[in-house]
Amino acid sequence: MSSTFDPLLTQEDLKRIAAYKAVEYVKSGMVIGLGTGSTAKHAVSRISELLKQGKLSNIIGIPTSTTTHEQAISLGIQLSDLDSHPIVDLSIDGADEVDPSLNLVKGRGGSLLREKMIEGASKKFVVIVDESKLVKHIGGSGLAVPVEVVPFCCDFTRGKLEEMFKEAGCTAKLRVGGDGGKTVAVTDNGNYVVDLYLEKDLGDLETASEKILRLPGVVEHGMFLGIATTLIVAGKSGVTVRDRFG
Numbered sequence: 001m002s003s004t005f006d007p008l009l010t011q012e013d014l015k016r017i018a019a020y021k022a023v024e025y026v027k028s029g030m031v032i033g034l035g036t037g038s039t040a041k042h043a044v045s046r047i048s049e050l051l052k053q054g055k056l057s058n059i060i061g062i063p064t065s066t067t068t069h070e071q072a073i074s075l076g077i078q079l080s081d082l083d084s085h086p087i088v089d090l091s092i093d094g095a096d097e098v099d100p101s102l103n104l105v106k107g108r109g110g111s112l113l114r115e116k117m118i119e120g121a122s123k124k125f126v127v128i129v130d131e132s133k134l135v136k137h138i139g140g141s142g143l144a145v146p147v148e149v150v151p152f153c154c155d156f157t158r159g160k161l162e163e164m165f166k167e168a169g170c171t172a173k174l175r176v177g178g179d180g181g182k183t184v185a186v187t188d189n190g191n192y193v194v195d196l197y198l199e200k201d202l203g204d205l206e207t208a209s210e211k212i213l214r215l216p217g218v219v220e221h222g223m224f225l226g227i228a229t230t231l232i233v234a235g236k237s238g239v240t241v242r243d244r245f246g
């Protein structure tokens, strides 16, 4: 599916267009996983707008971060969690990278663990991106693959991760806060993030995933393999919608 746009649209416009398109999947009475980031925030705002206009009702949101929790609360969206609502009808979230098989890198915003729990529990997971996020192979773009680690001996875990992907030219860096690097960035779960910068792609992603998850000290990584069901891409020449099973 595709339509033609104004070439003067900004990246922010494209994020909003993708998000609004995804919200067309939201129906009254649904439990919705609310993603995190500058693209997902447009979806949360749109859901609230439609609730206020009476075009949607009885929506329960499951936020994927404290930031999204605060946004949704400020917009009056009713919230819950996976303990009370273990099955999520639909999640909508952005991504940092998307490959042709709809595998993703997520978590450059630091919310990868809650995102993976909620999006993995969803019957449908719609990924919304502008076209800059499309890559041939995830993990080889020069940008980071985030890994959430426990704070205990995090430099030991960082070193093990770097060693693990030595052949892919990996440099593993502990993520610092937005205060010029004076403090370590802490996730919503009280953990740290090690960013894996790779010169080459990771090869077989399932193998890489298993290796990372087997390392004690690792909580989760930001590769979302086989979780996304639908991809919405907004680009200067239009919007496309792709279903993994379609």
Ligand SMILES: O=C(CO)[C@H](O)[C@H](O)COP(=O)(O)O
Pocket: 035, 036, 037, 038, 039, 040, 093, 094, 095, 096, 105, 106, 107, 108, 109, 110, 111, 112, 115
């Ligand atoms: O995974 C995420 C946060 O943990 C975000 O979805 C991802 O970083 C994309 O963010 P943005 O829409 O701001 O580019």
